[in-house]
Amino acid sequence: MAVLVIADHDNATLKDNTHKVVTAAQAIGGDVDVLVAGTNVGPVAAEAAKIAGVRKVLTAESPELGQGLAEAVADLVVGLASGYDYILTPATSQGKNFSPRIAAKLDVAQISDVTEVVSGDTFTHPIYAGNAMETVQSADAKKVLTVRPTAFKAAGEGGSAKIESVSVPAAPAKTHFVDQKIVKSARPELGAAKIVVSGGRAMGSAEEFQKVIEPLADKLGAAVGASRAAVDAGYAPNDYQVGQTGKVVAPELYVAIGISGAIQHLAGMKDSKVIVAINKDPDAPIFQVADYGLVADYKAAVPELMDALTAAGK
Amino acid sequence: MKVLVPVKRVIDYNVKARVKPDQTGVDLANVKMSMNPFCEIAVEEAVRLKEKGAATEVVAVSIGPTQAQETLRTALAMGADRAILVQTDQDLEPLAVAKVLKAVIAEESPELVLMGKQAIDGDNNATGQMLAALLDWPQATFASAVEIAGSKAKVTREVDGGLQTIEVDLPAVVTADLRLNEPRYASLPNIMKAKKKPLDVKELGSLGVDTAPRLKVVKVTEPAKRQAGIKVETAADLVSNLKTAGVL
């Protein structure tokens, strides 16, 4: 039995999501291989080879793979599929883009956002914005899964898998990359950060968001998140959105400022270890999930919190 | 250009889903149902393409029970020209939905399929990608901007670190993200007009598509509940609590 894990990376560094999906693969059992598809992936493959318990690392290189075009990734993986019983991908926006295409080409179901491996054919995943957990048993010969990284611990290092390059099918003819605007940030990545500070509609403007949320995040060494309302209003970029239809995070500490706690937002952060809410409305639903709630106007509370953190040596 | 818009009837997004005590699923009896919000965005975009002159006809299609006709009427009231219901009481998996849509597309030959990126019940975020795979069409998922130029669509996509723009040859499948547009409310006159627009009903069986489930539901349970915590009085209290909790 063999499991193929499709690595999450940006053509420069390997993302921790990969280590987490390897853990899910190990829970299934069998040989675990990691596919690194992109451009100039040598350094990324070398990192993947160090993940404990990996049998081998496959590399595939082409411009279209580097651009992450779903058609290119799907054609490549479908070509490799005969050697594997399971194909696992992190449930990032990139993974969600190509994985269903692989499943359909193989004529199998995809099980989305797996949070628990119950057995080799049975998996649990959230539905209805995480208000229900569904356990399904698959009758397909091959199983294609996207895995929610926050639900698994990262596999350790210490491996020394061999690295093999594989040939790449013809480039997709009907899809063309035009450009991309990727925001580079010195802050930790939202999905992997230990602390996340998120702002909501209460911020009222992008300037206010930057003035209130970002310094607090920097003081805590945190990533910055936002509610959909804050993103829609243009206070924060789209990839900050936490929730059912944004990113799912599960940091040690999640600080929600001026966020009401709609079910769609909770779906993205309710598995955080400790939740703090600052909201002036004592009845805001966010307080039903918060470990520590501060009923206050953020305009006064955040500066006080900054001072209290300084006093505490932060 | 003909645009096909698959729309799904789902639990209204304001309603909190409740798991049935016997763990067989989610209780949908007497629950308010609406058009999936992402499908509304797709309908809106298709109608705007028609208003701009880029599209000539907008056809809404739903696969579901008789009541999905209401969802299709909503799409018609928003500006779709006609609708097709593929009627079934079965709960179809995304792969089966994609196969049924493929059969509808064989009859309709649209140049563009515009659909939601995700339905808020199953949350699978899979159907559009699967449909594109089955048709061997290009896909442009999680769209926040769509521009039609000749036989191509230029699509801006919401991706992990920001935005990506790709160009796909038509015919193609595009899936809508939240920020593509803000769907209109249907006006009363348009709701009245929608009642007279054509709505075709086909039986699922008449399409000859294999929709057998690949997955068996073992159980549906409630997620682990969080305990509400405590209210703190000051920012300083908050910091000392966080220190005690070991997260600072």
Ligand SMILES: Cc1cc2nc3c(=O)[nH]c(=O)nc-3n(C[C@H](O)[C@H](O)[C@H](O)COP(=O)(O)OP(=O)(O)OC[C@H]3O[C@@H](n4cnc5c(N)ncnc54)[C@H](O)[C@@H]3O)c2cc1C
């Ligand atoms: C299909 C669909 C998908 C969605 N997906 C997501 C998603 O992925 N993520 C997401 O976040 N949302 C999502 N939403 C939106 C969600 O339903 C809510 O509308 C959104 O989360 C609200 O954002 P908010 O809490 O910032 O704003 P609001 O609900 O307006 O809350 C603002 C809060 O700020 C408080 N406040 C105001 N002023 C102050 C002040 N001075 N000091 C302190 N507190 C103050 C108020 O008391 C209020 O509680 C989705 C909705 C739909 C329909």
Ligand SMILES: Cc1cc2nc3c(=O)[nH]c(=O)nc-3n(C[C@H](O)[C@H](O)[C@H](O)COP(=O)(O)OP(=O)(O)OC[C@H]3O[C@@H](n4cnc5c(N)ncnc54)[C@H](O)[C@@H]3O)c2cc1C
């Ligand atoms: C075992 C099992 C049990 C289920 N139990 C339930 C249940 O108890 N209650 C329930 O409501 N559902 C149930 N379903 C259905 C399931 O939750 C999903 O609705 C179904 O698998 C489709 O996935 P999705 O809606 O998440 O697709 P997504 O891929 O998230 O949908 C994306 C887009 O595809 C299009 N689309 C999807 N479905 C349709 C459709 N029928 N017609 C037209 N367009 C469509 C829409 O444009 C939509 O925006 C069950 C499914 C299975 C396999």
